[in-house]
Amino acid sequence: MQFELTEEFIEQIEQYISNNDGDALKGLLHGFHFADVAELLQELNHEEATYLVKLLDSEITSEALMELDDDFRERILDNLSPSEIADELDEMDTDDAADIIAELDDHIQKQVIDHIEDDEHAADIVDLLRYDEDTAGGLMAKELVRVKETWTVAGCVREMRRQAENVTRVHSIYVTDKHGKLKGRLSLKDLLTASERTHISEIYIPKVDYVNVNTEAEDVARIMQKYDLEAIPVVDDEGILVGRITIDDIVDFIKEEAEKDYQMAAGISQDVEADDSIFKLTKARLPWLMIGMLGGLGAASIITGFQSMMTTFPKIIIFVPLIQATAGNVGVQSSAIVVQGLANNTLKGNIITRLLKESLLALVNGIAIALVVLVISHFLFFTTFLESISIGIAIISVIILAALIGTFVPIVLDKRGIDPAVATGPFITTSNDIFGILTYFLIAKLILGF
Amino acid sequence: MQFELTEEFIEQIEQYISNNDGDALKGLLHGFHFADVAELLQELNHEEATYLVKLLDSEITSEALMELDDDFRERILDNLSPSEIADELDEMDTDDAADIIAELDDHIQKQVIDHIEDDEHAADIVDLLRYDEDTAGGLMAKELVRVKETWTVAGCVREMRRQAENVTRVHSIYVTDKHGKLKGRLSLKDLLTASERTHISEIYIPKVDYVNVNTEAEDVARIMQKYDLEAIPVVDDEGILVGRITIDDIVDFIKEEAEKDYQMAAGISQDVEADDSIFKLTKARLPWLMIGMLGGLGAASIITGFQSMMTTFPKIIIFVPLIQATAGNVGVQSSAIVVQGLANNTLKGNIITRLLKESLLALVNGIAIALVVLVISHFLFFTTFLESISIGIAIISVIILAALIGTFVPIVLDKRGIDPAVATGPFITTSNDIFGILTYFLIAKLILGF
Numbered sequence: 001m002q003f004e005l006t007e008e009f010i011e012q013i014e015q016y017i018s019n020n021d022g023d024a025l026k027g028l029l030h031g032f033h034f035a036d037v038a039e040l041l042q043e044l045n046h047e048e049a050t051y052l053v054k055l056l057d058s059e060i061t062s063e064a065l066m067e068l069d070d071d072f073r074e075r076i077l078d079n080l081s082p083s084e085i086a087d088e089l090d091e092m093d094t095d096d097a098a099d100i101i102a103e104l105d106d107h108i109q110k111q112v113i114d115h116i117e118d119d120e121h122a123a124d125i126v127d128l129l130r131y132d133e134d135t136a137g138g139l140m141a142k143e144l145v146r147v148k149e150t151w152t153v154a155g156c157v158r159e160m161r162r163q164a165e166n167v168t169r170v171h172s173i174y175v176t177d178k179h180g181k182l183k184g185r186l187s188l189k190d191l192l193t194a195s196e197r198t199h200i201s202e203i204y205i206p207k208v209d210y211v212n213v214n215t216e217a218e219d220v221a222r223i224m225q226k227y228d229l230e231a232i233p234v235v236d237d238e239g240i241l242v243g244r245i246t247i248d249d250i251v252d253f254i255k256e257e258a259e260k261d262y263q264m265a266a267g268i269s270q271d272v273e274a275d276d277s278i279f280k281l282t283k284a285r286l287p288w289l290m291i292g293m294l295g296g297l298g299a300a301s302i303i304t305g306f307q308s309m310m311t312t313f314p315k316i317i318i319f320v321p322l323i324q325a326t327a328g329n330v331g332v333q334s335s336a337i338v339v340q341g342l343a344n345n346t347l348k349g350n351i352i353t354r355l356l357k358e359s360l361l362a363l364v365n366g367i368a369i370a371l372v373v374l375v376i377s378h379f380l381f382f383t384t385f386l387e388s389i390s391i392g393i394a395i396i397s398v399i400i401l402a403a404l405i406g407t408f409v410p411i412v413l414d415k416r417g418i419d420p421a422v423a424t425g426p427f428i429t430t431s432n433d434i435f436g437i438l439t440y441f442l443i444a445k446l447i448l449g450f
Numbered sequence: 451m452q453f454e455l456t457e458e459f460i461e462q463i464e465q466y467i468s469n470n471d472g473d474a475l476k477g478l479l480h481g482f483h484f485a486d487v488a489e490l491l492q493e494l495n496h497e498e499a500t501y502l503v504k505l506l507d508s509e510i511t512s513e514a515l516m517e518l519d520d521d522f523r524e525r526i527l528d529n530l531s532p533s534e535i536a537d538e539l540d541e542m543d544t545d546d547a548a549d550i551i552a553e554l555d556d557h558i559q560k561q562v563i564d565h566i567e568d569d570e571h572a573a574d575i576v577d578l579l580r581y582d583e584d585t586a587g588g589l590m591a592k593e594l595v596r597v598k599e600t601w602t603v604a605g606c607v608r609e610m611r612r613q614a615e616n617v618t619r620v621h622s623i624y625v626t627d628k629h630g631k632l633k634g635r636l637s638l639k640d641l642l643t644a645s646e647r648t649h650i651s652e653i654y655i656p657k658v659d660y661v662n663v664n665t666e667a668e669d670v671a672r673i674m675q676k677y678d679l680e681a682i683p684v685v686d687d688e689g690i691l692v693g694r695i696t697i698d699d700i701v702d703f704i705k706e707e708a709e710k711d712y713q714m715a716a717g718i719s720q721d722v723e724a725d726d727s728i729f730k731l732t733k734a735r736l737p738w739l740m741i742g743m744l745g746g747l748g749a750a751s752i753i754t755g756f757q758s759m760m761t762t763f764p765k766i767i768i769f770v771p772l773i774q775a776t777a778g779n780v781g782v783q784s785s786a787i788v789v790q791g792l793a794n795n796t797l798k799g800n801i802i803t804r805l806l807k808e809s810l811l812a813l814v815n816g817i818a819i820a821l822v823v824l825v826i827s828h829f830l831f832f833t834t835f836l837e838s839i840s841i842g843i844a845i846i847s848v849i850i851l852a853a854l855i856g857t858f859v860p861i862v863l864d865k866r867g868i869d870p871a872v873a874t875g876p877f878i879t880t881s882n883d884i885f886g887i888l889t890y891f892l893i894a895k896l897i898l899g900f
Contacts, residue, residue, distance in 0.1 A: 031657075035676045042796075067676075069796065161642050188638070192611050207481075225705075226485045226517075228698045230680060247697055248678045251704065255675075258708035259790060265715055266786030266874070267779055274791035274804070278811050285783050286815050289849075292779040293819050296772025297826060303768040304831065310760040310767065317760065317767060318753040321774050322746025325883055328778065329717055329742040329876050333735050336716030340709060341724040346492075346519065354724070361728050365736050369743050376747060381754065399739075424716070426779050433775055 005036075010043050017048050022055050034060045038067035046075040054084065062091035065100070069273065074103060082108060086115030094121065095141035095249065098128035128243075136220050137213035139253070140234045140243030146174045147200055149183055154196040156186075172231050174241055175204040182233055182241040184208050210235050213242060218257070221250050260421075261343070265336065267292075267426035288426040295430030299324070299437050306441045315383045316444050319373075319391055320437060326369065326395060327402040327436030328429040334358060334406030335424045342414050343421075351411055355404055362403035366396035390447040394440040401439055402432045455486075460493050467498050472505050484510050488517035496525040504534065512541035515550070519723070524553060532558055536565030544571065545591035545699070548578035578693075586670050587663035589703070590684045590693030596624045597650055599633055604646040606636075622681050624691055625654040632683055632691040634658050660685050663692060668707070671700050710871075711793070715786065717742075717876035738876040745880030749774070749887050756891045765833045766894050769823075769841055770887060776819065776845060777852040777886030778879040784808060784856030785874045792864050793871075801861055805854055812853035816846035840897040844890040851889055852882045 016024045029037065029052075037060055041049040053061045053076055065073055065088060077085060077100070085104075089097040089112065101109055116122040124142040131137025145163045147156045160173065173186040184206040194203050210233045211220050224232055224247060234243040260271060267288035272281055299320075309316050338354075341347035347354070370392040377383045377391055406428055410420035466474045479487065479502075487510055491499040503511045503526055515523055515538060527535060527550070535554075539547040539562065551559055566572040574592040581587025595613045597606045610623065623636040634656040644653050660683045661670050674682055674697060684693040710721060717738035722731055749770075759766050788804075791797035797804070820842040827833045827841055856878055860870035 033677060035678070039676075157642060192607060225701060226489075227483060228485070230697065247680065247701070251675060251697070251701060254701065254704065255708070258705070258712070262708070262712055262715065262790065263786060265712065266782045268783055268786060272787070274787045274797055278807070278814060281787075281811050282814050282818075285811075286818055288783070289776065289779055289815055289819055290822070292775045293772065293823065296769070296775045297823070299771035299775075300768040300827075300831060303771070307764060307768070310764050314757060314760050318750040318757070319746070320771060321749035321753070321883060321887060322743065324771050324774060325742045325746045325749075325778075325880065326739065328775075328879070329739055332716045332875070333718055333738070336713060336718060337722065337724045337731075340712065347724055357728070361731050361735075364728060364732050365739055368732075368736055369739055372740070373743065373747070377750075381750060425782070429778070430775065433771060437771060 005039055005043065010040070013040065013052075014044065014048060017044075017051050025052065025055060029056060032060065034063035035067055037061065038064040041076075042068060042072065046072065046079070050076050050079040053080070053088075058087045058091045062088040062096075066092070066096050069275075070103070071276070073100075077104065082111035083115040085112045086117070089125065090117055090121065093141045093143055094124045094128055095139065095243075097121075097125045099133075101125060102129060102133070131213060134217045135213065136211045136215040136217070136234045136245060137243070139217055139220060139245045139249050140213070141246070142243050144174060144233070144241075144244045145172075146176055146241060147186060149175050149177055149199075149201040149204065151200050152196065153191060153194045153198045153200070153203075156191070156200055172233070172244070174208070174233050174244070175200055176241050180240045182208065182210055182235050182239060185233075208233065211245070212237065217253060220245060221253050221257075224250050225254075261339070264421045265332075265339075265424040292426050292430050295433045298434045302434070302437050302441060306445070309441075309444070313387065313444070313448055315377075315381060315387050316390065316441075316448070318381070319377070320440070322373065323394060323398055323436050323440045324433050327398050327432040330362065330365070330399050330402040331406040331428040331432035332424065334362075334403045335410050335420075335428045338407050338410045339420045339424055342410065351408075354411070355407055358403045358407045359400055362400040363396065366399035369399065370395040386448055387444075390444040393447070394443045397443060398436040398439050401435055405432055405435065455489055455493065460490070463490065463502075464494065464498060467494075467501050475502070475505060479506060482510065484513035485517055487511065488514040491518060491526075492522065496522065496529070500526050500529040503530070503538075508537045508541045512538040512546075516542070516546050519725075520553070521726070523550075527554065532561035533565040535562045536567070539575070540567055540571065543591045543593050544574045544578055545589065545693075547571075547575045549583075551575060552579060552583070581663060584667045585663065586661045586665040586667070586684045586695060587693070589667055589670060589695045589699050590663070591696070592693050594624060594683070594691075594694040595622075596626055596691060597636060599625050599627055599649075599651040599654065601650050602646065603641060603644045603648045603650070603653075606641070606650055622683070622694070624658070624683050624694070625650055626691050630690045632658065632660055632685050632689060635683075658683065661695070662687065667703060670695060671703050671707075674700050675704075711789070714871045715782075715789075715874040742876050742880050745883045748884045752884070752887050752891060756895070759891075759894070763837065763894065763898055765827075765831060765837050766840065766891075766898070768831070769827070770890070772823065773844060773848055773886050773890045774883050777848050777882040780812065780815070780849050780852040781856040781878040781882035782874065784812075784853045785860050785870075785878045788857050788860045789870045789874055792860065801858075804861070805857055808853045808857045809850055812850040813846065816849035819849065820845040836898055837894075840894040843897070844893040847893060848886040848889050851885055855882055855885065 013025065013028070016028070037056070041052060041064060044052070053065065065076070089100060092100070101112060104112060113122055113126060116125070128142065145160055147159060151159065173191070174182060175184045175186055177183055184204045185208045186200065186204045190203045209223065209227055209229060211223065213234055213236050220232065230247045231244050233241055234245060236242050263271070268284050269287055272284045303320070338347070373395055374388050374392045378388045383391065409428065410423045413423050414420040463475065463478070466478070487506070491502060491514060503515065515526070539550060542550070551562060554562060563572055563576060566575070578592065595610055597609060601609065623641070624632060625634045625636055627633055634654045635658045636650065636654045640653045659673065659677055659679060661673065663684055663686050670682065680697045681694050683691055684695060686692050713721070718734050719737055722734045753770070788797070823845055824838050824842045828838045833841065859878065860873045863873050864870040
């Protein structure tokens with residue numbers, strides 16, 4: 001069943017496009033899944049992609065457009081007229097259509113909305129534009145199957161048939177009172193087994209999970225994951241059913257969040273991709289490099305403070321990079337585990353226990369590393385006994401210190417309501433660099449007494 | 451609708467457990483969602499949790515058990531008899547039950563299976579044990595609604611009612627031929643609108659996505675995401691429908707994969723949690739620290755080689771930590787972006803273009819950092835003109851070099867079929883430390899000519 005996009009196929013498509021051979025393209029791409037069309041579009045330049053979007057059926061291209069990178073989609077839409085964009089939106093679910101409209105320039109938005117054929121669809125889209133994109137309202141779609149508690153099973157099935165026309169997939173059947181307030185849901189199983197004259201009020205399940213339009217997207221994701229929901233209804237402050245969120249939107253949301261955390265840990269402060277412009281990439285990367293630079297300058301000050309060692313104990317100086325690397329690595333490990341624990345809510349016990357455990361773990365790792373370094377420094381770098389002891393004790397101390405900082409900082413940030421993920425990566429590495437090198441020199445000074 | 455687990459509530463529960471007051475507990479926890487029960491269990495110690503699992507209805511606890519951490523669940527199961535475990539499995543979907551059985555010791559497995567009441571359920575579970583856990587077979591469940599193409603709509607609805615008893619949620623209705631070969635799927639909408647005497651063969655949709663039992667889990671996740679599927683049927687090599695995979699399992703899989711990548715980038719080589727034993731955490735963390743240590747020792751050798759500078763140009767030495775930090779940070783940024791691009795299949799163009807772009811980006815960042823350092827080193831650290839120039843040029847070169855290594859290594863690993871994520875974190879930091887410091891000294895030597 002798997003579709004494989006080959007070089008030859010892409011060349012063939014490009015050939016047809018440059019020949020303006022619409023019929024051949026339609027024939028070649030007939031029956032293609034929208035996700036495969038999206039993959040193909042992504043391989044073309046934006047003029048070629050625009051050509052295909054105009055050529056192919058909106059039923060396919062509307063869904064394919066939603067799968068594209070934001071930047072690439074924007075460039076295609078720039079080449080479409082308001083009425084062509086409206087054709088695409090006509091085929092989209094309201095949540096996707098609202099996302100697209102929100103991306104357009106203000107003066108085009110109104111023109112596009114005016115061109116949407118289905119007035120109800122257009123009104124739904126406009127309604128969705130009110131909500132913040134990071135809330136349940138921003139994620140939800142208007143398409144859902146709703147039945148009233150006063151209906152009979154027969155009337156319900158009739159009404160469902162009508163509604164299902166506009167709904168791609170029936171996730172759940174929601175039951176409301178006559179004012180539209182969410183009352184519960186109807187299981188398909190019960191609908192199938194009940195007699196035609198039964199009233200919905202007798203068979204619906206009054207227990208239903210829901211979220212408010214203003215619930216934050218992150219909480220919606222957490223709730224849907226926790227309760228294994230495939231769809232969740234959204235209500236307004238009066239309890240009126242206004243939309244539903246499906247799991248596929250949440251899957252995308254989870255992936256984006258994971259990517260943001262990953263980038264944050266790598267010292268990239270915005271959501272960027274390898275293909276973004278150099279300006280955008282610099283904006284996301286340079287600030288973190290500057291933090292690292294400040295750390296490096298801090299370390300330079302510390303070494304300057306202990307500069308006399310360059311002549312008295314030059315061998316202490318040559319192990320500075322080792323201390324720095326170890327402090328950075330331990331800090332990142334500790335903070336990453338804590339950040340994940342916080343995100344997954346699996347961090348048990350109080351902060352003191354956690355710090356004690358982390359210290360013990362650091363002690364074990366520290367002794368292991370220190371022993372190896374002790375032997376190597378003595379036999380390969382010919383350090384004196386006291387120098388070796390200084391280095392060994394410093395490594396153990398630095399590892400413990402780095403582990404404590406790496407554990408403590410994210411927990412404190414989280415308690416203060418700041419995303420602990422900012423504490424990973426360059427931030428923790430940089431502070432550990434400075435504290436690590438300072439500790440190293442202080443211990444060396446104490447033991448060697450220069 | 452949100453459930454909030456308070457300290458007082460947990461204390462209350464613990465109190466009832468220590469008083470052995472089963473009735474009070476049942477009353478207090480009546481109507482609780484399994485996910486909330488799981489959250490509660492996780493807050494108790496394993497004896498208390500075991501008490502609750504034995505006390506409460508298996509319909510709830512079986513699902514709650516699936517939500518627990520593996521280690522914690524194992525400790526609870528250790529306290530249950532084979533027949534008590536079988537009671538839980540009786541209520542579980544076959545995929546979950548098979549996962550649990552696989553976790554048990556060999557001699558208990560057979561006893562538990564013998565105690566499962568429903569023979570068909572037991573046979574299905576045993577069948578699932580054959581498959582590797584990282585394949586479609588290992589993810590799939592046996593519960594699904596299947597109809598034969600020769601049936602009428604009326605017969606189909608009758609049969610569906612029967613089958614739906616065992617299926618918690620009807621995701622899709624699959625159509626097979628009389629030998630059980632997957633032919634297509636049936637849309638609920640079409641079933642609702644067709645007349646009772648229509649044959650299924652006239653209304654089913656012959657186009658259906660599916661995977662083979664041996665398809666790798668990662669590919670299943672990719673396919674389900676790409677095509678926005680909520681469930682996918684699984685067939686064996688003969689095309690016989692043998693099971694189905696639902697999106698909630700895939701959501702868990704995606705989360706686990708994202709966490710693994712995150713940990714890998716942080717230098718943690720196994721799937722560990724903050725609450726794991728010190729031994730397990732050490733095993734996951736120490737190897738990476740050793741790699742970092744080797745890097746540090748390598749850097750020590752390089753400085754030893756340029757040791758004369760400590761007396762001739764001590765100011766060059768004090769900027770070693772700055773060079774090292776910058777090289778490490780740039781390398782991690784570059785590799786993270788490439789690793790994500792590879793994972794998402796969004797990396798366009800060939801490797802030469804990519805390296806050129808990365809070089810240009812590094813040049814921009816490098817000049818920015820170098821200018822700041824140039825000014826600070828000259829005015830605060832009183833470096834000479836030539837020393838400042840050496841440091842500035844070295845920073846630019848090191849940033850470009852680190853960016854190239856960070857970009858090149860993951861792409862090459864990926865081309866060779868190795869997970870590029872191993873190249874992030876300590877690995878790239880360590881190699882960049884060494885190359886960075888070496889480059890720095892070589893440039894300083896060239897310009898200062900010591």
